[in-house]
Amino acid sequence: GAVVSQHPSWVICKSGxxxxxECRSLDFQATTMFWYRQFPxxxxxxxxxxxxxxxxxxxQGVEKDKFLINHASLTLSTLTVTSAxxxxxxxxxxxASSGDEQYFGPGTRLTxx
Amino acid sequence: xxxxxxxxxxxxxxxxxxxxxxNHSTISGNEYVYWYRQIHSQGPQYIxxxxxxxxxxxxxxxxxxxxxxxxxxxxxxxxxxxxxxxYCIVRVAHAGNMLTFGGGTRLMVKP
Numbered sequence: 736g737a738v739v740s741q742h743p744s745w746v747i748c749k750s751g752x753x754x755x756x757e758c759r760s761l762d763f764q765a766t767t768m769f770w771y772r773q774f775p776x777x778x779x780x781x782x783x784x785x786x787x788x789x790x791x792x793x794x795q796g797v798e799k800d801k802f803l804i805n806h807a808s809l810t811l812s813t814l815t816v817t818s819a820x821x822x823x824x825x826x827x828x829x830x831a832s833s834g835d836e837q838y839f840g841p842g843t844r845l846t847x848x
Numbered sequence: 849x850x851x852x853x854x855x856x857x858x859x860x861x862x863x864x865x866x867x868x869x870x871n872h873s874t875i876s877g878n879e880y881v882y883w884y885r886q887i888h889s890q891g892p893q894y895i896x897x898x899x900x901x902x903x904x905x906x907x908x909x910x911x912x913x914x915x916x917x918x919x920x921x922x923x924x925x926x927x928x929x930x931x932x933x934x935y936c937i938v939r940v941a942h943a944g945n946m947l948t949f950g951g952g953t954r955l956m957v958k959p
Contacts, residue, residue: 739891741891767944769946769947771949778935778949778950778951778952779886779892779947779949780949781946781947781948784944784946786944826889828891828892830891830892830947832944835941835942836894836897836941837894837946837947838894839884839891839892839893839894840891841890841891842889842890842891844889
């Protein structure tokens with residue numbers, strides 16, 4: 736089946752620094768990738784839709800200058816959290832489209848101290 | 849995408865069938881019913897999807913009512929590893945369409 740990986744699986748950073756999270760489709764090419772965020776005991780919330788070679792589309796309320804998304808190839812999308820603050824601590828999950836289906840990565844837990 | 853309604857939690861005895869209901873009364877004709885589950889601190893896992901016919905795979909069965917306003921996910925022999933949050937999502941099947949997650953049903957399988 737289609738496999739999506741994320742790196743790192745967890746990261747701790749200091750307030751004010753930037754963190755980059757990678758999302759890779761390992762055995763298929765994905766023209767569209769999605770980034771979700773999940774706070775404790777809550778459901779997944781879509782942050783942005785990323786299409787290869789074009790600018791990401793952000794959901795309402797998500798700051799595009801804070802959450803930089805790059806989808807430079809058909810197998811890699813990156814999410815950079817710039818100037819991270821403790822309120823950005825969350826579980827970040829990506830998914831990649833293969834045909835009409837979506838496959839999810841294992842998630843990245845970000846803790847900002 | 850149409851909204852769905854699921855019970856917030858359910859219990860099931862290990863080895864018994866788990867029947868998880870979902871209401872989607874405003875579903876459109878071209879929207880599929882998808883089921884995903886999320887085990888604690890992991891990414892969601894695809895289970896099954898269907899349009900109007902009942903579907904079965906190695907993980908589960910999906911029963912969709914004739915009017916398509918509700919469906920039931922059946923795990924035929926639940927195990928402790930099936931403890932997870934189960935999400936029912938209706939969506940037009942297209943690569944560019946995101947999944948909109950509701951609250952889901954937290955299934956607890958008990959020994």
